Amino acid sequence: MRRPSPTYGRIAAVVRRVPRGSVATYGQVARLAGLGQAARQVGYALHALPPGTTVPWHRVINAAGRISLPPDAGGIDQRLRLLAEGVTVTETGRVSLERFQWRPRGRA
DNA sequence: GCGGTGACGGTCG
DNA sequence: CCGACCGCCACCG
Numbered sequence: 001m002r003r004p005s006p007t008y009g010r011i012a013a014v015v016r017r018v019p020r021g022s023v024a025t026y027g028q029v030a031r032l033a034g035l036g037q038a039a040r041q042v043g044y045a046l047h048a049l050p051p052g053t054t055v056p057w058h059r060v061i062n063a064a065g066r067i068s069l070p071p072d073a074g075g076i077d078q079r080l081r082l083l084a085e086g087v088t089v090t091e092t093g094r095v096s097l098e099r100f101q102w103r104p105r106g107r108a
Numbered sequence: 109g110c111g112g113t114g115a116c117g118g119t120c121g
Numbered sequence: 122c123c124g125a126c127c128g129c130c131a132c133c134g
Contacts, residue, residue, distance in 0.1 A: 007131065026116050030130090038130040043115035048132090060115080068115045075115085113133090120126085 008045040010034065015046070018059040021085045022102040023095055025063045032104070043068065058082055059102075067093035 010033040017032075018024045024032075027039040035041060046057045058081040062068045067089070069075040079089045087100050 030116085036130075037117080037128085039116040040114055040129075041116090041131045044113090044132065045115095047115055057115085062115080063117055070115080073115075078115090111134095114131100117129085118127095121124090 007033075007035065007038075007041060008048060011042050011045045012049070012053075012055045015055050015057060015060060017104070018056060018102050020056070021087060021100070023059045023061050023082070023087060023097070023100050024102045025097070026060060026068075027063050028102075029060055039063075059085075061095055065095050065097040067095075 011029060014029050014033045015024070025039075026042040027037075029042045030036065030039040033042070042060065046055075046060060049055055049057055058078040067075050067078055069078055071093075075093065079093060082089050082095070087095060089095050
């Protein structure tokens with residue numbers, strides 16, 4: 001079955017595993033997707049997601065616990081979506097990773 | 109095949 | 122807490 005999974009496919013697969021009400025960091029997703037240090041690529045891939053996708057891209061934030069997406073590029077929408085799931089996001093786009101980061105069975 | 113680029117990450121000031 | 126710098130890697134022209 002080779003690994004036809006284009007990198008984007010693996011990234012999307014990992015992001016779909018992030019449960020509602022939790023968030024994951026780009027680096028965490030990259031790691032779980034087997035991309036190593038290609039965290040930047042995660043953001044690049046999410047940016048390339050087609051409209052109407054089922055991937056909860058809004059649950060992915062940076063390691064600093066902040067929304068990276070510029071407000072005028074969807075950051076506003078991302079913040080509202082997170083708030084709608086019960087994730088506390090300050091007006092500056094800060095999220096408490098201690099409280100909301102996804103922890104898949106002790107790994108990662 | 110080479111080089112520029114980026115929804116990042118970690119360190120330093 | 123915030124900004125600047127450098128290092129990593131895959132995508133695209």
